[in-house]
Amino acid sequence: MDDVLLRLAGVGRTYGDREVLRSVTLDLAPGEIVVLRGDNGSGKSTLLRVACGRERPTTGSVLFGGEPLDEDAPAARTRIATVMDTGAHYPDLTVHEHLMLVALAHGLGAGAVGAVDAVLDEHRLAGHADALPSALSSGQLQALALCAAFVRPHDLLVLDEPEQRLDRHARQELADRLAAHRDRGTAVLLATHHDALSAVADRVFTVVGGTLDATGAGR
Ligand SMILES: Nc1ncnc2c1ncn2[C@@H]1O[C@H](COP(=O)(O)OP(=O)(O)OP(=O)(O)O)[C@@H](O)[C@H]1O
Numbered sequence: 001m002d003d004v005l006l007r008l009a010g011v012g013r014t015y016g017d018r019e020v021l022r023s024v025t026l027d028l029a030p031g032e033i034v035v036l037r038g039d040n041g042s043g044k045s046t047l048l049r050v051a052c053g054r055e056r057p058t059t060g061s062v063l064f065g066g067e068p069l070d071e072d073a074p075a076a077r078t079r080i081a082t083v084m085d086t087g088a089h090y091p092d093l094t095v096h097e098h099l100m101l102v103a104l105a106h107g108l109g110a111g112a113v114g115a116v117d118a119v120l121d122e123h124r125l126a127g128h129a130d131a132l133p134s135a136l137s138s139g140q141l142q143a144l145a146l147c148a149a150f151v152r153p154h155d156l157l158v159l160d161e162p163e164q165r166l167d168r169h170a171r172q173e174l175a176d177r178l179a180a181h182r183d184r185g186t187a188v189l190l191a192t193h194h195d196a197l198s199a200v201a202d203r204v205f206t207v208v209g210g211t212l213d214a215t216g217a218g219r
Helices: 044-051 074-079 095-105 109-122 138-151 168-183
Strands: 006-015 018-028 033-037 059-064 080-083 156-160 187-191 203-208 211-213
Touching (some): 006 044, 018 059, 044 156, 080 138, 138 168
Parallel strands (some): 033 187, 156 187
Antiparallel strands (some): 006 059
16 A cells, blocks of 8 residues: 555546546556546546545545545645645735745745745746736736645645646646656646646546546656
């Protein structure tokens, strides 16, 4: 079990009488990037929400570190960082203040300022540290959401189309950053429509009608 961080076993998810996920089985190890591709509506986001504990599976089980995953479990809150959308913002807090809030809430203490400065630099937001969210472009809001995931401690990153609204350079930088985190032991599960992100995957699956097509090859 040591080499499995996240285990989805026979996971199904229905909404009403609509079966969106069917018997999805997937193990994710520390230091591994798994990419989900697939058509609109195939079930990628639903799978990610179940994988990070945001939604419960209707059938099957999700284990994180060998324990059943649920959103309120300390492991889910402290070890899993997500970017599922650009998120909600406090209109009166600057970019820097948002990230300090996240860093301090996750226990960075005296290291928070340095960590926030570093992540702002990496995401080319340093020049907007004092801006309010309302003054950011959509790509900069996406960068802020990514900063909030990267600035906090995490063993697993769950990312839903994190390349959205990023320009070509920012997309490639994100791919390189994911590869670097993977090399330091982070597990990454992400859905993407973009080749630059698929290129750093260890395994690629295509989601077809709520099932995983295991034909995908990694790097
Ligand atoms: N809360 C919900 N209630 C009912 N149906 C839902 C719900 N969430 C998702 N669905 C349905 O489940 C199917 C899969 O949706 P999902 O968002 O997982 O697809 P996706 O592969 O992420 O698509 P995209 O590439 O467009 O983001 C869709 O048909 C969607 O309408």
